[in-house]
Amino acid sequence: MSGPRPDIDPHPLSPYVAWAGNRNKDPILETFEEFFPKQGDVLELATGAGLHINYLAPHFPNVRFQPSDYDRDVFASIKRCRAEAGNKNVADPVLIDLSVPATWPGADERLYDVIFVINIFQVAPVSIADGVAALGAKLLKPYGFVAVYGPFKLDGKYTAASNLAFDREIRAAGVPGWCLKDVRDLQSASEKYGLTLKQKFELPANNFVLLFCRP
Template identity: 50%
Template sequence: MSQLELSNTEEIPSLDEKPTLDPHPLSPYVAWAGKRNCNPILNVFKDKFPQGKGQVLEFASGSGFHIHYFAPHFPNLNFQPSDLNEEVLETIRQSTQQTGAKNVQSPIKLDLTAPETWSALEGKKFDAAFVINIFQVAPVAIADGIANIAASHLSEGGSLYIYGPFKVNGTFTTPSNEEFDRTLRSYGVPEWGLKDIADISKAANNYGLALKETVDLPANNFILIYGT
């Protein structure tokens, strides 16, 4: 695993007290979690994303916070938000209008478990694709959809970036991640809980994608970078 030198020069959004866990994409908890590591993620993307013109796809964009936070730093890249939730698609549209972002496209509906919704991507290619903080509150099966889409729609040399907390070979990397997993599972929702990098990589491998790099980030999270 690698550890990139992380800049502290970006303006960090204010962080309120940690709200009660709630995975709804428009909840205060998701907003809090999104702000917590946005700058370390941004620094990785600055190092890894294409330097020239290009197209970037975000899976499970939620409120659109990340894509609107990142987009101004990459004026040569066009960002495509997506989500399965109609409610948040409208929120993303409103945020794009309010921020005046010229390089954020209109969001598309994309259900990672329903290939019939993937036609919205027909004919499109992306130089990078990313997903942030989804696996701990989603079934590991979505890795199949993410890998399938990435393999089909990434340009040659493009990469898939997956951010979040994960287990490594069945083991929690820190006591705090183990406690977080226990908290998630206490809600009784079968798909909630930390997923193992090995399971995500297995799905990626099925579509010709390999784990190229694992980047350690603050708060015991990782960015997994997949490519051909």
């Protein structure tokens, strides 16, 4: 999808999410290529419609991709994207609610080289950072990574005027938790679970990939 930006709508099947996903998928791929394994297992949290995981999968043919979401209503979209792309290395989606540990898979089921999440923190409460970190600590292989993509503030400051404008726009919706989070918020949550910020990649449109791992 190209053209003007649709109105902000965080629902995973919305035109806005499709527009944003298509705009950022290539920079994300280029960054992920720097730390993804040549073979192994990767888990996406909050997969949504399935755009990113099915775009990434052909570039890592020996990696098994596991999509997940808290909303079963998006599972059909994930599978449809998988079929359209012909991806044999994308598993069926599973239910994972980052706010409900009872939905999390056990470490005895599978460990992951990378766990990644894309564009949820601006439209999710900051407490979700605890869920991402706790799940990472539970399911990562010893040298695995948690990768988080999105726009963030740095030390309480906006990185660009466009991010300030975006923050004001989403705050104006009046939905609790809708706002740009600070990188420090994610660092604090991760450190509680033994993960540290290893690297911060700067991507186009004032977005970041934050890479967390065990010390």
